[in-house]
Amino acid sequence: MTNRLSKRNSMKKKQSGIHSIIYLIYLFVILMVIWMTLTLSFEKQELFTGIIVSFILSLTLYSTFQIIGFPKVTVKKIIFLCIYIIILFKEIIIANLDVAYRVIHPKMPIKPGIIIIKTELKQDLAKMILANSITLTPGTFTLDIDDDKLLIHWINVKTDNIEEATKIIGARFEKYLKVIFA
Amino acid sequence: MHIFGVIITGIGALFLFIGSLGVFRMPDVYNRVQAGTKCTTLGSFLTIIGVGIMQPEWFWKTLIIVVFVLISNPVSSHALGRASRKSGISLCDKSIVDKTKEFKGYQE
Structure with missing residues (x-):
């Protein structure tokens, strides 16, 4: 380090x-x-x-x-940042309703597990934002990060395959972060 | 406007209640952290913004507080989860997969 x-x-x-x-x-x-x-x-x-x-x-x-580190500011990046923030807020609201449902439901429909996903982002700041966004979104939170791998606890595991999990959890943020930190 | 603020604050309080209920109901540390962070994020957002709507001159200040909560909330949950995983607290029986052993720094 x-x-x-x-x-x-x-x-x-x-x-x-x-x-x-x-x-x-x-x-x-x-x-x-x-x-x-x-x-x-x-x-x-x-x-x-x-x-x-x-x-x-x-x-x-x-x-x-x-x-x-701080990326260079361009108009395109600012637009993408705005879209990113809107998507993040949408995901936060879904996350809250999702977890609230799991808590209130008498049978507690949870299938917890710990999985690994991969990221293509290089900068530390970008990885930090990705990890924090994953924590804020439905049923997932980041336990640890190492180079291009993220250790994630998932409350409702759908797949334990690294590529598929990356698509479900990380991809929706990554495509915007890639442009913002290009 | 005042009534609208009260409703928003009330919904926020409801989410905070569900969050604390989740801390009691969930079976292990990791799921408890999930409930504790997810519900409290929206809960505290709505409570703080609701106060801002009730007192319009405070609105921008409450917005700043919300941004700080948005930044610090995931960091604290990450720190809790990482510390409990590092100290080897096991997952509950309901868990279906655990890939921690494949991750660098956890093979002991």
Whole structure:
């Protein structure tokens, strides 16, 4: 793990200084947006405090942010991200109704099991989002992740074949994440 | 508008109740985590958003809280599940498949 991190660090260092400034600005904007939403006022004092605190935080944290990695922003990716969020919310609602049904049903119709699925995503951030999305969707949650394999607990196992399980669980998110993190 | 917020909060409370019922009814740790996270996600969303609808000046703040819950909820359930799998807590009798042994880091 430390080996991988240090390798990536040295890789990042080779890139130009402009690159790290972009990350600094990204982080500053994100922090500033959160601050503005929380305070909901445009008074000078509030804005001034927000700018100072966000700047200090982004100065101290941007190197960590750089390790996480952030894809380049294009219009197509933003559209796909919006579609992705809508699909995610739809799946969350289905997941809740599904599990609620299994809990309330007197006979508890569950067929639990632990299976493995594969992913084609490369970036750590993309894998993290995939794993978290799987946790939020019907009857599945991620136990562990290792390179391109995910260990998944499934409340209603339909298949123990890796390819089929990947199609059922992972594919619906993966096709969007592949475009977003291309 | 106020009544709409109350209804939303009520539905959220219902989901939270089902979630806690699931924690009691499910047979093993992993299924309990499933019930505990799935139902509480929508439950807490609706409860918090409902409060935001009742008090319109809080709406954006509640939206931010929901985003944080959306990010942190799966992480906590993943941490619980991974820790119990690593410490070797077995699955319930109803389970039909267990591929943990094929996964790197679990062969002991």
